[in-house]
Amino acid sequence: MFSIPTLASLPPAVQVRDLSLSYGSTLALDDVSMTVAPGSSFALLGPNGAGKTTLMSVLATLLPPGRGLAQVAGHDVVKAPLKVRKAIGMVFQDASLDDRLSAEENLDFHGRVYGMGPRARAQAIDRMLALVDLEDWRESIVRSFSGGMKRRLEIARALMHDPQILFLDEPTVGLDAQTRARIWVYLNAMRRERGLTLLTTTHYIEEVEGADQICIIDEGRIIAQGTPDELKTTLGHAFLHVKPASPDDREALIAAYPQARVLEDGALAIPAGGDQFGADFLARFGNRLSEMRYEAPTLEGVFLSLTGRALRDRADGERAAQRDAGRRAGRR
Numbered sequence: 150m151f152s153i154p155t156l157a158s159l160p161p162a163v164q165v166r167d168l169s170l171s172y173g174s175t176l177a178l179d180d181v182s183m184t185v186a187p188g189s190s191f192a193l194l195g196p197n198g199a200g201k202t203t204l205m206s207v208l209a210t211l212l213p214p215g216r217g218l219a220q221v222a223g224h225d226v227v228k229a230p231l232k233v234r235k236a237i238g239m240v241f242q243d244a245s246l247d248d249r250l251s252a253e254e255n256l257d258f259h260g261r262v263y264g265m266g267p268r269a270r271a272q273a274i275d276r277m278l279a280l281v282d283l284e285d286w287r288e289s290i291v292r293s294f295s296g297g298m299k300r301r302l303e304i305a306r307a308l309m310h311d312p313q314i315l316f317l318d319e320p321t322v323g324l325d326a327q328t329r330a331r332i333w334v335y336l337n338a339m340r341r342e343r344g345l346t347l348l349t350t351t352h353y354i355e356e357v358e359g360a361d362q363i364c365i366i367d368e369g370r371i372i373a374q375g376t377p378d379e380l381k382t383t384l385g386h387a388f389l390h391v392k393p394a395s396p397d398d399r400e401a402l403i404a405a406y407p408q409a410r411v412l413e414d415g416a417l418a419i420p421a422g423g424d425q426f427g428a429d430f431l432a433r434f435g436n437r438l439s440e441m442r443y444e445a446p447t448l449e450g451v452f453l454s455l456t457g458r459a460l461r462d463r464a465d466g467e468r469a470a471q472r473d474a475g476r477r478a479g480r481r
């Protein structure tokens with residue numbers, strides 16, 4: 150187990166400086182710089198095509214960086230790719246298990262690829278299956294597993310060779326909310342117990358809330374970076390959600406705050422900014438409302454104001470995939 154002083158003495162888990170990469174005429178990464186502290190949870194958040202998978206592929210030595218520097222666990226991805234590969238575990242966006250093999254056989258194969266001896270493999274298989282609660286499914290063929298079970302097995306496999314850093318490219322995409330939450334229970338337990346660094350791409354805002362650092366990326370560029378609270382405080386907007394007492398009051402509110410949005414339940418969302426806003430608003434409209442609620446800044450709002458796109462767009466598109474996965478699996 151890592152102790153905190155040990156973590157502090159480690160090099161950055163990831164160090165990227167001025168990294169750019171093009172696919173033909175498409176600039177997928179544009180001068181990206183970032184540092185991931187060892188033992189931290191770091192989330193890359195961005196709309197489709199932002200460059201998240203490309204960045205992760207460079208860090209995992211699957212793609213050569215076009216220009217700039219990329220180091221993982223202190224090793225350069227170009228000069229020392231094998232050292233980088235030993236230091237990382239990878240959970241890919243698309244399933245990559247052999248579903249004709251059992252859970253145990255999938256883990257064993259990975260251990261062999263990493264040059265682990267029979268004893269080390271056997272011990273790691275026991276440990277990993279216990280970690281993700283799949284001991285009872287050890288000899289079952291992976292094809293019979295639900296989406297959530299497969300993801301857990303992929304995480305177990307990625308950790309077989311005891312990496313310091315886990316790269317997770319949309320680890321919970323297509324899973325229902327309950328299964329997603331369960332996957333994060335495992336990931337956070339491993340972080341606490343092993344000092345593991347997590348570098349995750351996701352579209353689910355609730356997963357990002359728990360990260361130590363968030364990096365918002367769009368069109369290949371980093372457009373914001375900080376803790377969830379820092380991003381909300383510096384880039385978020387608070388709103389008052391109000392229901393006018395009468396149609397006349399509604400008209401007066403819309404005239405006074407033309408930027409107000411109408412919400413699904415008919416309430417108005419009024420941007421609540423500036424020192425004088427609260428006092429002014431209450432003086433003018435305090436007795437013309439039937440309901441009033443303060444909405445603190447959210448990461449969803451930060452993302453929307455920075456990229457002009459809602460994360461939910463993507464989540465909606467995934468519902469069909471979830472339904473299909475549910476139908477196929479029939480159970481979790």
Ligand SMILES: Nc1ncnc2c1ncn2[C@@H]1O[C@H](COP(=O)(O)OP(=O)(O)OP(=O)(O)O)[C@@H](O)[C@H]1O
Binds near residue numbers: 199202203204
């Ligand atoms: N193999 C490729 N050949 C050409 N262009 C590519 C290739 N892979 C990605 N791109 C382009 O590079 C840009 C970044 O793509 P990337 O897959 O890294 O984004 P992403 O943020 O991971 O998106 P998603 O959330 O959809 O996975 C996009 O414009 C994409 O179309």
